[in-house]
Amino acid sequence: MISQFFVLSQRGDNIVFRDYRGEVPKGSAEIFFRKVKFWKEDGQEEAPPVFNVDGVNYFHVKVVGLLFVATTRANVSPSLVLELLQRIARVIKDYVGVLNEDSIRKNFVLVYELLDEVIDFGFVQTTSTELLKSYIFNEPIILDSARLSSIGPTGLFMQGTKRMPGTAVTKSVVASEPGGRKREEIFVDIIEKISVTFSSSGYILTSEIDGTIQMKSYLTGNPEIRLALNEDLSIGRGGGSAYDYRSSFGSGAVILDDCNFHESVRLDNFEVDKTLTLVPPDGEFPVMNYRMTQEFKPPFRINALIEEAGALKAEVILKIFAEFPSNITSNTIAVQMPLPKYTIRASFELEPGAVGQTTDFKEANKRLEWGLKKIVGGSEHTLRARLTFSPEAHGNITKESGPVSMTFTIPMYNSSRLQVKYLQIAKKSGTYNPYRWVRYVTLANSYVARI
Incomplete structure (x- = not known):
């Protein structure tokens, strides 16, 4: 119950x-x-998703720069409310096409109509896009795609001058194309979030992939769909060690630790030919969520070194190696490294000919930041930082620095090797041939290198 x-x-x-x-x-x-905005409690820089002020519980999630917030005085489950906020954001996106401030303001009548159907007197009724279509009567006002920024989810699928169609991100599930026609198409996105921890000597200590197969359908009549995955896909390890990489069973095969499927998915033939059968509901939904800890090749390797360079001085050397193919390009890369608390100045030296790179020293929280606009597969990039310390007593600079953390986005690449082999749609007629788009993207979840 929310207020x-x-x-x-x-x-x-x-x-x-x-x-x-x-x-x-x-x-x-x-x-x-x-x-x-001015959170200063518990030694944290950012407010937690749930906190209490004067007897009022505040719950919030941040979605594409917008804060979705719920309040209540009741003692409710935080995970329930946070999941509700995520689902409300997804429903609004399904109806208005793209989720940003401008689209919500232009469609405020539709948004309020959705909110009144989703929540009644503080109690949740439904968050299903398909069920809501029976009760929603306002038409969305679709923004001109030329005004949309390419730095959003649509921009994840930029590859040099090539661009994967991003209309799944900007289309409404209820709006028609100009002329009243509806373009028949379906989008399948394989999104993987990678967590890797490297030791100070570069060895992998922990590695994990949290993935999802996301689908958004614009097919009229909800035809049946068959989605085929890798034939060598296995679920679970059959009681073997999670780190027994020497077994022939693990070589080349895609082994998922566990997974779950959307309620619309039928698994009649999954054990035989790794095929998922479903009738997709309207809106965006996860067909399958999965987790993988089998050894995989991380897309980046990070080498970090800090050593004294004279009285009250030190030098930091950061190297990034892109371990993916040269026809793949990663974008929006950000590297951060906490420095000793007695650091007062930092000067930076980039490699010769460096383009699209930024450096900064955040004196308030003693942090080094390195941004790269893009990294091409197979390349290597280096940053040198010269630090100046205050005269106050200080200890071991290596122990008081790091770890190095990294965030990135790699379109059209996935580390698990899980693939959609084919996407088959039940034909209504001989001429029925809808557009099919299958896209991959890899994101950093927790990508850390110890010093």
Whole structure:
């Protein structure tokens, strides 16, 4: 049970506000934003997703730069409310096509209609895009695609001058194409979030992939779909050691530790030919979620070194090796490294001819930041930083530095080798041939190198 729901911009502007029960003061949005913006508790830089102020529980998630917030005085499950906020964001995106401040403001009548159907007097009714279509009567106002920024999810599928169609991100599930026609197409995205920890000598200590096969269908009549995965796909390890990489069973095969499927998926032939059969509901939904800890080749290797370079000085050397093919390009790479608390200055030296790279020293939290616009597979990049320390007593600089963390996005690449072999759609007629798009993207979840 929630009392209020609101959406705030990065500036704190109230884009959407709905008070369901009248139990929480009207100024809660301002209280929340000031608390989040100037959070100084528990030694953390950012506010946690759940906190309490004056007896009011605030729950929030950040989606594409927007803050989705719920408040209540009741003692409710935090995971339930956080999941609800994520689902509300997904439903709004399904209906307005693209989720940003401009699209919500232009479709505020539709958004409020959705909120009134999703939540009634603070209680959740449904978050199913398909079920809501029976109760929603307002048409979305679709933004001109030329005004959309390419830095959003659509931009994940940029490959040099080639561009994978990103219309699944910007299309509404209820709007028609100009002329009243609806383009028949289906999008399948394999999204993998990688967690890797490297030792100081470069060995892999832990590695894990959290993946999802995401589908968004614009097929009229909801035809049956067959989705075929790798023939050598195995679920579970059959009681073997999770780190027994010498077994012939693990060589070349795709072995998932565990997985779960959407309720619409039928697994009649999965054990035989690794085929998923489903009738896709409207909107975006996960066909399959999976986890993998089998040894895989990480897309990047990080080498980090810090050593003294004279009195009150030290030098940091960071090297990044791109271990993926040269026809693949990673973008929006960010590297961070905490420095000793007595660091007062840092100067940087990039490799000769470096383009699209930025460096910064955040003096407030003593952190080195290195940004790279893109990295081509097979390349290597180096950053040297010269540090100056204050005269105060200091200990072991290696122990007081790091670890190095990295975030990145790699379109059209996945480390697990899980692939969609074919996407078969039941034909309504001999001329029925809808567009099929299968896309891959790898993201960093927790990518860390110890020093």
